Structure formats: structure tokens, C-alpha cells
Amino acid sequence: LQDPFAGIMKGVVLGICPEARIVDLAHEVPAYEIPDAAFLLHQSWPYFPKGTIHVVVVDPGVGSARRPILVEAAGHRFIGPDNGVFSMLAAPKVRHITAERYFRHPISRTFHGRDIFAPAAAHLAAGITPAKLGPLIHDHIRLTFHEPVRTGRRVWTGAVLHIDRFGNLITNLAAAEFPADAELSVGLETVHRRAATYAEIPYGELFLIAGSSGYLEVSANQTSAAKLLGVGTGAPVELRLL
Amino acid sequence: LQDPFAGIMKGVVLGICPEARIVDLAHEVPAYEIPDAAFLLHQSWPYFPKGTIHVVVVDPGVGSARRPILVEAAGHRFIGPDNGVFSMLAAPKVRHITAERYFRHPISRTFHGRDIFAPAAAHLAAGITPAKLGPLIHDHIRLTFHEPVRTGRRVWTGAVLHIDRFGNLITNLAAAEFPADAELSVGLETVHRRAATYAEIPYGELFLIAGSSGYLEVSANQTSAAKLLGVGTGAPVELRLL
Amino acid sequence: LQDPFAGIMKGVVLGICPEARIVDLAHEVPAYEIPDAAFLLHQSWPYFPKGTIHVVVVDPGVGSARRPILVEAAGHRFIGPDNGVFSMLAAPKVRHITAERYFRHPISRTFHGRDIFAPAAAHLAAGITPAKLGPLIHDHIRLTFHEPVRTGRRVWTGAVLHIDRFGNLITNLAAAEFPADAELSVGLETVHRRAATYAEIPYGELFLIAGSSGYLEVSANQTSAAKLLGVGTGAPVELRLL
Numbered sequence: 001l002q003d004p005f006a007g008i009m010k011g012v013v014l015g016i017c018p019e020a021r022i023v024d025l026a027h028e029v030p031a032y033e034i035p036d037a038a039f040l041l042h043q044s045w046p047y048f049p050k051g052t053i054h055v056v057v058v059d060p061g062v063g064s065a066r067r068p069i070l071v072e073a074a075g076h077r078f079i080g081p082d083n084g085v086f087s088m089l090a091a092p093k094v095r096h097i098t099a100e101r102y103f104r105h106p107i108s109r110t111f112h113g114r115d116i117f118a119p120a121a122a123h124l125a126a127g128i129t130p131a132k133l134g135p136l137i138h139d140h141i142r143l144t145f146h147e148p149v150r151t152g153r154r155v156w157t158g159a160v161l162h163i164d165r166f167g168n169l170i171t172n173l174a175a176a177e178f179p180a181d182a183e184l185s186v187g188l189e190t191v192h193r194r195a196a197t198y199a200e201i202p203y204g205e206l207f208l209i210a211g212s213s214g215y216l217e218v219s220a221n222q223t224s225a226a227k228l229l230g231v232g233t234g235a236p237v238e239l240r241l242l
Numbered sequence: 243l244q245d246p247f248a249g250i251m252k253g254v255v256l257g258i259c260p261e262a263r264i265v266d267l268a269h270e271v272p273a274y275e276i277p278d279a280a281f282l283l284h285q286s287w288p289y290f291p292k293g294t295i296h297v298v299v300v301d302p303g304v305g306s307a308r309r310p311i312l313v314e315a316a317g318h319r320f321i322g323p324d325n326g327v328f329s330m331l332a333a334p335k336v337r338h339i340t341a342e343r344y345f346r347h348p349i350s351r352t353f354h355g356r357d358i359f360a361p362a363a364a365h366l367a368a369g370i371t372p373a374k375l376g377p378l379i380h381d382h383i384r385l386t387f388h389e390p391v392r393t394g395r396r397v398w399t400g401a402v403l404h405i406d407r408f409g410n411l412i413t414n415l416a417a418a419e420f421p422a423d424a425e426l427s428v429g430l431e432t433v434h435r436r437a438a439t440y441a442e443i444p445y446g447e448l449f450l451i452a453g454s455s456g457y458l459e460v461s462a463n464q465t466s467a468a469k470l471l472g473v474g475t476g477a478p479v480e481l482r483l484l
Numbered sequence: 485l486q487d488p489f490a491g492i493m494k495g496v497v498l499g500i501c502p503e504a505r506i507v508d509l510a511h512e513v514p515a516y517e518i519p520d521a522a523f524l525l526h527q528s529w530p531y532f533p534k535g536t537i538h539v540v541v542v543d544p545g546v547g548s549a550r551r552p553i554l555v556e557a558a559g560h561r562f563i564g565p566d567n568g569v570f571s572m573l574a575a576p577k578v579r580h581i582t583a584e585r586y587f588r589h590p591i592s593r594t595f596h597g598r599d600i601f602a603p604a605a606a607h608l609a610a611g612i613t614p615a616k617l618g619p620l621i622h623d624h625i626r627l628t629f630h631e632p633v634r635t636g637r638r639v640w641t642g643a644v645l646h647i648d649r650f651g652n653l654i655t656n657l658a659a660a661e662f663p664a665d666a667e668l669s670v671g672l673e674t675v676h677r678r679a680a681t682y683a684e685i686p687y688g689e690l691f692l693i694a695g696s697s698g699y700l701e702v703s704a705n706q707t708s709a710a711k712l713l714g715v716g717t718g719a720p721v722e723l724r725l726l
Binding site for chain 3: 269286
């Protein structure tokens with residue numbers, strides 16, 4: 001946002017495919033946080049129309065041996081670095097992007113977003129077939145994400161996946177799988193209350209809620225649960241069914 | 243900006259109405275500040291073309307009994323929560339948005355921006371009539387905004403409506419109504435000087451100016467008046483004609 | 485981003501030229517930093533298609549005698565204040581924008597972005613010729629930028645032009661002109677290592693790299709070089725060939 005990197009990529013796209021429609025997803029992913037970027041993408045792409053090309057430039061390995069890849073999954077296309085950022089996509093068909101005739105030259109060693117990802121996405125949007133960008137591969141990087149672990153008859157241990165700007169803690173516990181009465185411990189607190197909406201809870205009180213991304217969230221009405229609890233991404237949580 | 247919420251809403255809109263043109267207005271409204279959002283909208287919508295659909299998601303009551311509404315005023319359309327955010331619109335025609343066939347399903351209890359407001363706006367943009375979204379209502383919420391009060395023969399008491407990123411204090415005193423010589427007290431200071439442009443004032447000096455939104459502003463050339471004065475939104479001001 | 489100024493300008497543009505494609509470049513230029521804005525523009529415009537109209541509103545002199553100008557250079561058009569922000573453009577053809585029939589009225593004294601620059605850009609995009617906006621001038625303001633100075637047989641003194649969000653220091657030393665072995669002093673440190681990619685360097689170590697904008701940068705892998713060094717924009721650097 002203070003740098004013109006995203007704007008420059010859009011300039012490159014529009015030079016190749018003037019009718020492309022471009023939507024910004026997020027620009028404040030902590031610069032080296034691949035798991036956070038993977039979750040953010042997971043939470044977002046299903047709401048876009050089929051055929052959308054999603055470009056990810058969370059790329060600390062830029063210019064090294066890490067490959068640029070194209071992933072096809074569920075009728076969507078994804079372009080970015082082979083660093084695990086697409087690990088949450090099911091049944092992906094992955095190509096190594098090698099067709100340099102679709103790159104911008106000279107290719108910088110530090111900004112493949114501009115010189116490889118944006119032009120490859122724009123050529124795809126303009127109508128070339130995915131196969132033109134490079135060969136299929138099967139050894140792309142998959143990160144393992146924290147999955148909740150059952151640690152007792154009625155106890156699961158999970159983790160905080162993400163903290164949003166309102167300070168809500170998004171856990172990796174699928175809301176639909178834990179619908180019953182439960183309490184959740186996080187940081188030094190245990191949260192007993194479950195709410196259907198933010199507004200039914202008094203100001204500042206902690207509660208559990210089924211978040212819009214489908215996971216249990218720890219929230220505090222009109223204030224930041226993350227600040228109240230003093231915890232961050234990756235913090236462990238324990239859910240006990242009552 | 244660090245979360246993908248706005249991008250997700252755009253994905254939903256483009257899935258329904260691919261030719262929609264989408265403009266971001268502001269994403270840093272303090273999360274629960276309905277009056278600030280109302281003022282921001284008031285300051286912005288007249289500069290958009292007639293027929294524009296303005297979507298507002300400053301919505302602490304999401305998922306509760308508060309209604310989603312469509313407001314028609316001055317040839318523009320406005321969609322958002324019935325929480326007062328549209329209170330500054332004159333002669334509004336208000337509908338309760340009830341037509342669930344235009345919603346996204348399942349409807350989250352925490353993100354109506356994605357599941358109700360964005361799809362309703364996209365269907366409107368794609369051509370359905372407002373009446374299709376729901377019935378007219380007359381009991382929508384209207385907030386009362388601070389209006390300046392005359393507290394002496396030549397004295398008015400007002401308030402700071404908003405502080406912009408440059409640190410200018412935007413008051414609720416209409417610039418056109420106080421054109422004469424005046425001094426204004428705010429915080430511990432009294433501002434004596436009135437300027438037509440920022441540049442005519444020495445660095446760091448406080449002055450009054452007719453701001454671009456039509457209200458008197460307290461500014462300091464090339465620095466933040468809000469920081470110099472140590473005041474925030476809602477602070478009282480007193481204007482004395484000389 | 486917390487204010488609606490950029491969104492309002494887009495509303496004005498789309499009211500005049502509904503088919504305009506609008507790309508945001510950056511909104512966090514320090515408010516009064518004309519040299520930083522000039523560098524940001526210099527780094528960005530070549531990646532946009534020919535015919536692009538670039539609008540700059542870093543404008544502390546708004547409303548004063550400073551002129552609104554249109555600059556044509558290299559097949560691109562640039563609109564903004566005559567305050568030096570376009571100084572890095574080669575062979576510019578400059579016009580004083582005087583044709584008030586293309587402005588928005590009334591013209592605010594504090595927001596020419598909305599009332600002069602955006603409408604002028606939109607009318608250009610809609611097809612009027614540059615000459616319609618005003619006469620050619622030759623006395624526009626040119627800032628002198630720090631150029632590296634040769635201060636010894638194998639020694640150059642330069643400066644930090646910009647610090648990006650990752651904390652990389654972008655110097656004014658063109659990477660192509662200093663390809664040989666070299667060390668660079670900045671702050672209290674001397675950086676000995678030159679890398680081709682970020683990833684080949686251990687975590688936290690300082691190194692030199694040819695940045696994507698064509699200048700030598702001082703970086704630290706996965707952390708902020710600016711924070712490690714405690715230096716800011718304008719800091720002197722000294723390069724010694726070995």
C-alpha cells in the first residue's frame with residue numbers, strides 16, 4: 001500500500017489483457033507468512049466466479065530455485081510461487097511455468113510478481129491454454145497445516161489460524177463439527193459462552209461463534225479478543241465438550 | 243486491508259454482475275463507529291454518478307434483529323444495515339431487504355456484507371427493480387447528529403465530526419454560514435487565523451479553512467492539527483464572530 | 485485509506501468517462517514528500533500501457549499559486565501539481581491546465597485532486613486532445629535529485645532514495661553501473677556481500693542486491709534492513725569498488 005508493487009502488476013496485466021477485471025484480495029499479509037497467505041486464499045477463492053485467476057505474491061524465495069507454478073482446481077486457476085501457499089487446494093493440477101515467451105524481460109531476480117506471475121496470468125486471461133505455460137508436475141510443495149487433534153474423549157486441541165482486523169481469533173476447529181455445548185481454553189482464559197451473533201453479547205465479553213469462514217472463532221463484542229487475551233496466530237486452543 | 247473481506251464481496255458481485263464497476267471508498271472506518279461512517283458517506287456519495295449503488299458494511303449488529311435495508315435518495319441507491327449509517331441522506335425511500343432468493347446461501351450470521359448486501363447490490367446493478375428486494379418501511383433508524391448550537395449573540399458551539407489522515411479536524415460548522423471574521427476554540431487553544439489555502443500559512447501554525455467537504459476545518463500547515471491539539475472526534479469547539 | 489479522497493476522485497472520473505479503467509498506485513506516500521512521490525512514479529509508470537494517464541495528488545501547495553499541469557512523455561500522460569513531482573520524466577512536454585470548463589465547480593481550494601486533476605484526466609481519457617486543457621509552458625519546476633558523486637578513484641557517495649515496506653533500502657546507485665565486487669557503507673555498517681536473490685542469504689544477514697527498480701538495494705533476508713541499520717530515506721551511502 002505504501003509501495004507501488006501491486007499497482008505495477010496491474011499495469012503489466014492491463015498492457016497484455018486490457019479487458020481484465022482485477023480485484024485486490026489483501027496486501028497486508030505478513031511478508032514471510034506462507035501459512036497465513038494459504039489460509040487467506042482458502043477463505044476467499046470460493047466466492048469468486050469460476051474461471052477466476054488468483055495471483056499470490058507471498059514469495060520470500062523469489063529468484064531462487066523455487067518454481068513459479070500454475071494450479072488448476074475446482075474450475076479456478078492459481079498462479080504464484082511453489083512454496084506451499086496453495087497447499088489447502090484439493091485435487092490440484094499443477095504446472096511448472098516455464099514458457100519464457102510469456103514473461104516480461106529482463107526478468108528481475110526480486111520481483112517475479114511483475115515479471116512472471118502477472119504476465120502469465122494476463123496471457124491466461126487473454127485466452128492461452130494452461131498447457132502453453134509449462135508442463136505438469138507432481139512434486140510441488142505441500143505444507144501440513146495444524147489439524148485439530150483429539151486428546152481426550154471429549155477434548156480436542158487445535159490452534160489459532162488467523163487473527164482478523166477486528167481481533168477475532170479464527171481457530172482451525174470446523175464450526176459444523178463442534179455444534180454442541182463446549183468450552184474453549186486459549187491463553188489464560190476459558191470461554192464458556194457460544195453466540196450466534198456479535199450483538200447478543202455484552203460489550204467486551206469473550207464468546208465463541210461460528211465465523212463466516214466456517215471455523216469457530218473467539219470474539220469479544222465491539223473490542224479485540226486478541227488484545228484481551230494477548231495471544232497471536234499459532235496459539236494453541238483446547239476445546240472441551242460439556 | 244489485511245483481511246480479504248472487501249475482496250470477497252467483490253468476487254460475489256462479479257459472479258452475479260460481471261460488468262459491474264466497483265470503487266473502494268474507505269476501509270479504515272473504526273469498526274464500530276456508525277456516526278463516522280455516516281459522515282464519510284455524506285461527504286462522498288454526491289461525487290459519484292447517478293445510479294451508483296453504495297454499499298456500507300459498518301455493521302456491529304450483524305446477524306441480530308437489525309434489518310438489511312435499501313435506501314433510494316437523490317437518484318442514488320444505498321445498501322447496508324439499518325443502524326443509522328444512512329441518517330444524513332435527505333428524503334430517503336427505504337426498503338427492508340427481505341427477498342432471500344437474491345441472497346447467498348447459507349447466510350452467515352457474521353458477514354452479511356458477503357451474503358446479503360453484496361448480492362443484493364449486484365442484482366440491482368444487473369437490473370432488477372428495487373421493489374423486488376423488499377417492501378417499503380418508514381421506521382428505519384435515524385441518528386441525530388451534533389448540530390451547532392447558538393450559545394450567545396455571536397457564539398456557536400459545535401463539534402469535531404471527523405479527523406482525516408492529514409490530521410485536519412473537520413467540524414460540523416458549515417463554512418458558508420460563518421464567512422466573517424471569527425475565532426475558534428478547540429482543546430486548549432484558540433485559532434485566530436483563517437486561510438484560503440494551506441500554503442499561505444507558515445509551517446506548523448494552526449488556522450481555519452473552508453474544507454473540501456464544505457465544513458470549517460482546523461488545520462496546521464504540513465503537520466497534524468489533531469496531534470498539536472491533542473483532540474479527537476467528538477471534541478467540542480466554540481466559534482466566536484469578531 | 486481511512487479517508488474517502490481516492491474513492492471520491494474515482495467517482496468523479498467515472499461520472500465523466502464511465503469506461504475508464506482505474507488502477508491505484510500508492511496511497512501512503514508521506515503527505516508532504518514530493519521527492520518520494522517522484523521516485524515512486526519513476527519506478528512505476530514504465531510498466532503501464534502507452535496512453536495511460538497517471539494522476540498524482542501529493543500536493544502540499546494546493547490552492548496556492550502553484551499550477552496544475554499536464555505532462556506528456558514517452559507516450560504517457562501525467563496530471564498533477566507543478567511542484568517537482570514529475571522531475572524524473574525525460575523530455576517532458578508540459579502544459580498549464582487552465583481550461584476551467586473541464587473542471588468541477590465550485591473549485592475547492594484544498595482538493596484539486598477532485599475538482600481539477602480527476603476531471604481533467606477523465607476528459608483526456610474520454611478523448612479530448614491535450615491542447616484543449618491549456619498552453620505549453622517551459623518554466624515548470626524541476627527538482628534536483630541526489631546523483632551519486634565520485635569521491636575517490638574507486639569510491640562513490642550516494643544516498644538512500646526510498647525504503648520499501650519490507651525494509652529494503654533502495655539507493656540511487658544504478659545496479660548496472662556497479663556490477664563488480666564492491667562494499668557499501670551505510671549507517672554504522674559496511675555491507676560486503678552481494679547476492680542475486682534474497683533466499684541465498686542466511687536469515688537476518690545484510691547484503692547488496694540489484695533491486696527490481698534497477699538500483700542497488702541493501703536488504704536483509706526475511707527482516708528489515710532499515711530497522712537493523714537504523715537509517716531512513718536520504719541517508720548517505722558510500723560504495724567502494726574492491
